[in-house]
Amino acid sequence: MHTSLPGMALEHAILVSLEERSGSGYELARRFGKSIGFFWAASHQQIYRTLKRMVELGWISCDHVAQESRPDKKVYRVNADGRAELARWLAEPVEPGAIRNDLAVKIRGASAGDVGGVLDEIARHRRRHAERIEVYRAIERRDFGEPDRLTGRHLHQYLVLRGGIRVEQAFVDWCDEVLAAMRSDHDSRTTESDQR
Amino acid sequence: MHTSLPGMALEHAILVSLEERSGSGYELARRFGKSIGFFWAASHQQIYRTLKRMVELGWISCDHVAQESRPDKKVYRVNADGRAELARWLAEPVEPGAIRNDLAVKIRGASAGDVGGVLDEIARHRRRHAERIEVYRAIERRDFGEPDRLTGRHLHQYLVLRGGIRVEQAFVDWCDEVLAAMRSDHDSRTTESDQR
DNA sequence: AACATCATGTAAGATGTTACATGATTAT
DNA sequence: ATAATCATGTAACATCTTACATGATGTT
Structure with a gap:
């Protein structure tokens, strides 16, 4: 059984974004280039890696979607465990992050x-x-x-x-x-x- | 010959701090717990590791100082190459860092x-x-x-x-x-x- | 022909965090 | 006795960055 370690953060930003709307890794990467990305930076490599881990943790599920005239994509959505984890983290005290100016x-x-x-x-x-x-x-x-x-x-x-x-x-x-x-x-x- | 890679950052914060006043790793760790640390966070482990690398790069030198009734310490000071590297970095364009809120x-x-x-x-x-x-x-x-x-x-x-x-x-x-x-x-x- | 968009990844290396480890002195 | 301060590190792990890699479709 996986326990949720403290300090995880990109996971939670992804959960928030996928809660607002399910999407593929590529779509998430675009959102992290604007919108939620203004407040939590992440590259596409980070996102793909983290999505993989989140599937293993059972926080999100993945549907393979075939498309015409475009590559297939994997659409991720938050499931019950993911919603529970997000709710847990939301009220958990987290210290203001390290400053790097x-x-x-x-x-x-x-x-x-x-x-x-x-x-x-x-x-x-x-x-x-x-x-x-x-x-x-x-x-x-x-x-x-x-x-x-x-x-x-x-x-x-x-x-x-x-x-x-x-x-x-x-x-x-x-x-x-x-x-x-x-x-x-x-x-x-x-x-x-x-x-x- | 070592080239200075972009993205190095703790090195430069340490150079600034040591330029203001030479000191040991322990003293630097304390400064990074306040003062310069308010604007650039770093743990003592990071500082010791980075000081080692900076000596290898030839940016700083190290004097062993024996003390009475206290452990010996290594006092680091910036040398010519370090000052040159700091001067180079100061005017080099660096993008505002990634936001993580x-x-x-x-x-x-x-x-x-x-x-x-x-x-x-x-x-x-x-x-x-x-x-x-x-x-x-x-x-x-x-x-x-x-x-x-x-x-x-x-x-x-x-x-x-x-x-x-x-x-x-x-x-x-x-x-x-x-x-x-x-x-x-x-x-x-x-x-x-x-x-x- | 070259470039942008859509879509997914791997691999290597740099950086950061957490835990462990030692040992002396000084203050309570 | 116990804890805090001074002083230095190692080791393992997690995370982030940079570069590389592929391949289709659509646009200039």
Whole structure:
């Protein structure tokens, strides 16, 4: 008998996605390229491997679907054990995940290299985060026109999107603060040292 | 000859930390339990393994230091190749890291389980994030009394801390938004279904 | 002819987690 | 006595990344 180990996480993201709609590994990989993938990253190799394991665990079942003018596919769906596992995990306390912020390490180390280069990198990250906000805003407009009327599943999807917007906005604001402070510091230092 | 592979990351966090101050694996592990560790998580096992590799790569050197009434230690310091590698990486474009937000997955899947349990979990996360802000604020008060006067290294350390505060605040605000919206949705549903 | 999409995987290597292991000193 | 701090590691396992691999159909 398989016991569910703590720390499993992609499994649960897949369970959530398959609960919303059954699909093939390929379809899941596409969802993880957007939608749920904005909040839990996973490559297709990870997904195929994990689906295999989840079938062994008895959490999901697989139907072979033949298609015309397209390769056959395996459509996965959540079964009773999978739903039970998901329900168990949902209320189980999980600590906020480990933080890995490359940009923070670069800013902290900036003095050890070319500060101008780090400033460019910060500006680039600012653009990336602003782009993500654009994407989220577009989804917000398209799928959640009247947020006040949302209930259940739709409300939850909307709230997750709101989290993405909030966190990305925090990054953008942070980049702006850092750019302003580091540029004025950098400028005052370079003008000083250039006056010889 | 070793080439520096992309994607290496703990190495660079260690280089930044050792540039600020040379130290032993044990001391580094402690720094990764706070300070730089707030922005790049690493366990002592990872650190010892990585230090070994970095010596092989020629990025750092190691001095054996005998101590009285304490075990001997190995003090690592960055050498020329390490400084060059750090400078190279600092300006190299790195994409914002993969996002892994357990809580977002839980919120999105809440309908598949006990919504009340998920609400408790969100409240718990809110407390964790608020606690982190407290820690950051205490460091801010203790180490960065007059932020406007900061320059160079100190300014950079301060700005990284500001990022931590901003991101954690975004999480707290998000949790509040989610709790308010989900509670009112959950309440209206349970009162309806209880009236039979 | 070349490329994109649909669809599934394997294999090797890097990285991260968990448990185990040792041994001295210092504080309760 | 017991636990905490200082100090360093090994071993096994789980997970993630990168590259490789196949093959059909549809598009430029």
